[in-house]
Amino acid sequence: MVDSAPFDPPMFLRNAHVQTILSSMGPVRWRAARIARQLHSEQRTLHAEDGTRLLVDLDRAGSPNGAVVILIHGWEGSSRSTYQVCTAKILLDAGFDVLRVNLRDHGDSHHLNRELFNSTRSGETASAVADFLRRTQYNTTFLAGYSLGGNFALRIANDAGQALAIDGVVAICPPVDPANAMDALNAGLPVYERYFFKKWACSLARKLSHYPDLDYQGELKAARCIDDLNRFFIPRYTGYPDSESYYAAYALTGDRLRDLTMPAWLITAGDDPIIPVRDVARLNPNRHLTIDIQAHGGHCGFIENLWGKSWGERRIRDIFRGLLDGPSGTSDQA
Numbered sequence: 141m142v143d144s145a146p147f148d149p150p151m152f153l154r155n156a157h158v159q160t161i162l163s164s165m166g167p168v169r170w171r172a173a174r175i176a177r178q179l180h181s182e183q184r185t186l187h188a189e190d191g192t193r194l195l196v197d198l199d200r201a202g203s204p205n206g207a208v209v210i211l212i213h214g215w216e217g218s219s220r221s222t223y224q225v226c227t228a229k230i231l232l233d234a235g236f237d238v239l240r241v242n243l244r245d246h247g248d249s250h251h252l253n254r255e256l257f258n259s260t261r262s263g264e265t266a267s268a269v270a271d272f273l274r275r276t277q278y279n280t281t282f283l284a285g286y287s288l289g290g291n292f293a294l295r296i297a298n299d300a301g302q303a304l305a306i307d308g309v310v311a312i313c314p315p316v317d318p319a320n321a322m323d324a325l326n327a328g329l330p331v332y333e334r335y336f337f338k339k340w341a342c343s344l345a346r347k348l349s350h351y352p353d354l355d356y357q358g359e360l361k362a363a364r365c366i367d368d369l370n371r372f373f374i375p376r377y378t379g380y381p382d383s384e385s386y387y388a389a390y391a392l393t394g395d396r397l398r399d400l401t402m403p404a405w406l407i408t409a410g411d412d413p414i415i416p417v418r419d420v421a422r423l424n425p426n427r428h429l430t431i432d433i434q435a436h437g438g439h440c441g442f443i444e445n446l447w448g449k450s451w452g453e454r455r456i457r458d459i460f461r462g463l464l465d466g467p468s469g470t471s472d473q474a
Contacts, residue, residue: 159438214287290314409437
């Protein structure tokens, strides 16, 4: 089994907020833009059994190893977010084909489905992945996600992992208790709440441009923060009466991951300013699930140097390469 070295950034990169902000800015953004120009992605629309359509990007390795990695982005990210593109590159170079999935109403997919996205919709994502796998012939299938995408990945692996023949799953900084994550977001640096509020509000406005009959212009215009949006959109569009029941529906706490039957990793940082690391202790043990808490890394950062290289990307690659190679596979290659 692969055993990557712990994340040990230089002193000037150890601050949690520096890690979090750099994960999508500066050198990482420039690196992702350069990689994106080199990729030859094939955009596809996948169909779930209930009629949901999801937009994806498929990239094929030059020297394929017979395995595919399915990547899921975080809330208000997309298949073309910096971390998705950079992770795809390191996996492609290792011989993996990569399918980058856009969740409903993410990326350029707002027009595909009338109903709005919510974080409990892991079933439709699993069904869309099944549509892809039925049309392809891979020997091995891996699943990984960042932030909310990591939460989705673990739930999909738990609920549909056997049906999809998932051979391993990695979640980077997933929300374990979404209610606590929202509290941390509200109590943390205002820049984080402002970022997600603006992204979500823009996404909702974009949705409205395709489906004006949803008729929530007034509520959207009046909202000043995420809590304002939650108070209106959760009871009206999620099927849950309030935020407490909604957050509980996609929490990973307790026995939620009891049905995991494949190797699984939950990797997070002790200094994550958005996802409270203390919530990890509320996961009931599962012999298939490895909890890996690094001292540093911020939220989905793990930036190693000023060139924007990420320990998290390498960790995903090394885990999947180790599973593919079997017990003798070892690597700490840069």
